[in-house]
Amino acid sequence: MATSRKAESIPGDDWPAGAESTPAARSEHVPESTVRRLSTYYRLLQTLAAQSEGEQVSSGKIAALTGFTAAQVRRDLAYFGTFGRRGVGYENQELQRSLATILGIDRGWRIALVGVGNLGQALLSYRGFPRQGFHVVAAFDRDPRKIGRKVRRVLIRPMSALPAAVRSLNLQMAVIAVPADSAQEVAAAVVAAGITGILNFAPTKLVVPEHVHLQNVDLSIEIEYLSYLLTHEAPADT
Amino acid sequence: MATSRKAESIPGDDWPAGAESTPAARSEHVPESTVRRLSTYYRLLQTLAAQSEGEQVSSGKIAALTGFTAAQVRRDLAYFGTFGRRGVGYENQELQRSLATILGIDRGWRIALVGVGNLGQALLSYRGFPRQGFHVVAAFDRDPRKIGRKVRRVLIRPMSALPAAVRSLNLQMAVIAVPADSAQEVAAAVVAAGITGILNFAPTKLVVPEHVHLQNVDLSIEIEYLSYLLTHEAPADT
DNA sequence: GCTTGTGAATATCTTCACAGCC
DNA sequence: GGCTGTGAAGATATTCACAAGC
The missing domain is CATH 3.40.50.720 (NAD(P)-binding Rossmann-like Domain)
Incomplete structure (x- = not known):
C-alpha cells in the first residue's frame, strides 16, 4: 500500500565507512515525525540567531523552546550523524547548516x-x-x-x-x-x-x-x- | 511534554456496561492518526453517497478508495464501537452519522x-x-x-x-x-x-x-x- | 461465501538511563 | 559538572489471522 518500503538493510552496509561526518544521509528509515521536528528545530535556531541569543545551544534548550524533550532532540539528530560536542552542546550556525542540508533547503x-x-x-x-x-x-x-x-x-x-x-x-x-x-x-x-x-x-x-x-x-x-x-x-x- | 496523559484505566471500568451502541466515547486512548483517518473515511462516505454509489460499503472498499488498509479501517472504528454487520459491511448513512458524532461535527x-x-x-x-x-x-x-x-x-x-x-x-x-x-x-x-x-x-x-x-x-x-x-x-x- | 471485530504478533516510535567526552 | 550519543526498555501503533455472524 503506497507505503511499501523494505528497509533493505544489508548488515554492515548501513553507512559508508568514514562518511560519518556527512549530514543528511544514513540509510536507516527516518520517521516522518522526526523530519517534521527537525523543521521546527531549524526555525528555532533561525529565531535564536536573529536575536543573537544562543550561539551555543543544548538539546535541553531546544526542547524547552519547542515543547519536545531533550532525549527526542538528540535521537532525532542521531538519525543523521553527530552534530554536537559532549559537555558543550551544539553550535547554532553549524547545526543550522546541517539541518538545512538534511531538509534539502540549502538550495532554492x-x-x-x-x-x-x-x-x-x-x-x-x-x-x-x-x-x-x-x-x-x-x-x-x-x-x-x-x-x-x-x-x-x-x-x-x-x-x-x-x-x-x-x-x-x-x-x-x-x-x-x-x-x-x-x-x-x-x-x-x-x-x-x-x-x-x-x-x-x-x-x-x-x-x-x-x-x-x-x-x-x-x-x-x-x-x-x-x-x-x-x-x-x-x-x-x- | 505537554502530551502527558495517563490513560488512567481502572481495569473493568473501561466502558459503561451496555453502552456499547453509543458511538463516540469508549475511554481507551485513541491515536491521533486514527482520528485523522476517520475524517478521511467520513468524506469518502459523503462522496459515495452523493454519487449514490455505495449505500452499502465494506472496510475493503473504504480502504481501496482512501489508500489505507481494510484492517486499519476496522481497527479505527473499533475504538468507538461496532458499526457494521458481518458478512455485509456498513450502511453508508448510518456510518456517516456515527462518524459525525465521533468527530463532533454533528453540531455546527x-x-x-x-x-x-x-x-x-x-x-x-x-x-x-x-x-x-x-x-x-x-x-x-x-x-x-x-x-x-x-x-x-x-x-x-x-x-x-x-x-x-x-x-x-x-x-x-x-x-x-x-x-x-x-x-x-x-x-x-x-x-x-x-x-x-x-x-x-x-x-x-x-x-x-x-x-x-x-x-x-x-x-x-x-x-x-x-x-x-x-x-x-x-x-x-x- | 463474504465481511466484521478483535486477540495476538509485529513493527515502529519514544523515553530512560548512563557511558563517554568535553 | 554538564551535555551528547546511544543501547536497551518501554509505550504505541499497525498488521495478521481467524473465530463469529450474516
Missing part, C-alpha cells in the same frame, strides 16, 4: 502553483515560503480571465503552458490549490510535465505514480481533529 | 478568525469549512483600516471586541492567521476571551493553558517535508 526550490483562487493567492503571498527557500515562480489556472495577470510579480499562465514552463523555468515542485473535482486531473498534468514533488491542498486523495512524492495539507481534517478534541478529551491536554 | 461549530490578511481571507472563503459544519461567523484584525469592512458577509471587528463577541455570538473555536510575532499575544487574548479550541496557522510555538486545545498547521513544515522526501527517499515512495 522553484515551484509551480496551480490554481490561483483564494487559497492559491494566499500561498503566492505567503512569506514563510521564500524565507525558507521555496520560490513560487510560476502560476497556472484554467480560468481564461486570470491568464496574463500577475499576482505578486508572478505571471498566471494557462495550463497548456505547464510542460514548457517546467523545463524553461526549471520547476521542481508543484503546489495544487484547485477544487477537489479537478485536483486529480491537475495532478496528472503536473506529473506528465515531469514534476516529482506535489504539495496538495485539495481535499481529495490523489493517485500518482510511485516515483512522485505527494504531501497533503487538508484543512478540514485539521479542524475536524480540533473538533474531536473539544468533543472528547474533555477539557484537557494537547 | 461557530468560529472566530483572527487575522484577515491573505491567508485569513482565503480561510474565510474556504468552502470546505462550512461544508463540514465549521462556520466562521466573526473576524478580527488589529489594522484599523480593515475594521468595519466585510469579507464574505463576515464583519471585521477590532481585537477589543473579541470578549463580547465570544459571548454574544457563542464562538467556540478560533483560527489564528496572524504573523508569527503577534501570534502568542493573540492566543492569549483568545484564551482570555474564553475560547478553548485554537487552530493556529502562525509558524510559531504557542503556549496555552492545559485546558485549551491547540492544533497547528505549519505550511513551511509541510513543504520542508516534501523537500526532504525529494532530497532523500530518492525517486520513490510516499
